[in-house]
Amino acid sequence: MAAGGGRLVMRTLPAPGWVRGSDPAVLSRLRDAAVVKPGFLSAAEEETLSRELEPELRRRRYEYDHWDAAIHGFRETEKTLWSQASRAILERVRAAAFPPSQALLPAVHVLDLERRGFIKPHVDSVKFCGDTIAGLSLLSAGVMRLRHVQQPGQWLELLLEPGSLYVLRGPARYDFSHEILPDGESFFGERRVPRGRRISVICRSQPEGTGPGGGEGAPQPAGPTTPAPPAAK
Template identity: 45%
Template sequence: MIPNVIRRVEFQYCKLHFLLRTRPLSHVMYSGSTGLVTPVADPSLLDCSRAAAQDVDGFAIISNFVSSEEEEQLMVDIRRTLRGRKYLYDHWDGAIEGYSETEKSNWSESNTPVIQRLKAVAAAAVTDKVVVPLEQVHVLDLAEDGHIKPHVDSVKFCGEVICGISLLSDSVMQLQHEEYPDRWIHALLSRFSLYIMRGVIRYKYTHAIPTNENSVFKGERITKQRRVSVISRTQPVHS
């Protein structure tokens, strides 16, 4: 059964690769229920300043990337891996409060197709060069009162593409250009969705998951509960 699943993933990857070559990221959506990749613009999930419009194609949200059943199976694996760990309120680079995390390469048979689908999207997100997803997937468990401060991920640990599946809760991601205050993007990371970050968004914009007091999207307060993200990053670029 697994080889057939892998073949379907490879086929979906080919379709996704074609779409990413011919359309901006904001026009690529994945339907987890049908298993089809189709070009569908969903502007309701993104809000940006006029100045940031030139950069927004480097960020996209793919709705319903996983189903509720796939979320449940992923969480079985994740709970087993994180069992006994307490939430931490300090981080080695000061970027996160109220979290638990791990790097994970071994997944159950039922979750392997989802992880391969995630990595296929990461590999297809850049078309002018070859990017290779890291073998290990980053799992970040953020407590209800946890938050991620504005930061840019270190180039020492990951390359041009970052893709993350959002589990258990909706949340808001705030992106801000490091040099130009008038360039900002707010993204509604809905439960079951996947976000894709590449290019100038990856390197020049900080990204953050704010506290619930500051979690607002298009004027509406979005209350984040416990949120788990499953993140694929491409290999660092060594000059």
């Protein structure tokens, strides 16, 4: 089934089909702090963003040694100039994810993970962005896992299909680490989620202090690695 057709089928699932957690308390606590909006982009809008980003990304090589070893197999850029069509999409993201009074960083963070790329558990640094991040997922699906930094038995997983928008704010940003699972671990419950190349287009609120960057690509280590919830075999 074509990617676009697959998304149309998946969009008919109820909202809980995109989020799963270790227990009802975690689901309740993060109900408004970790949100997935499936089918936020049309196929045409996804193509518009991908086509605009491809020339810039193609000039960069994939990297395998991030400055704090949190990201593997990635290339990234900060983008401030967008076409009129893409600006309209980003304005929809702003309206859907941020209150009108919240200032956003002027640069949008673009993170390109190759098929074998992944993001290790990390907590975003408060130096780089503020309370809220909102990311559009392009090209392929992935699973984002959040895990409480003090109580690792508490976790939440988000299924991020192409064309979806995810929003992390408040406790989901600072009390939980987040990661993008590598292909070998990419399950959402019993469902296998094969990894392909994945591009995230991430809008971020202004930090309390100063400094550029943030989002998925500005992590600080989350501490010792903790066991993942059991994956389907």
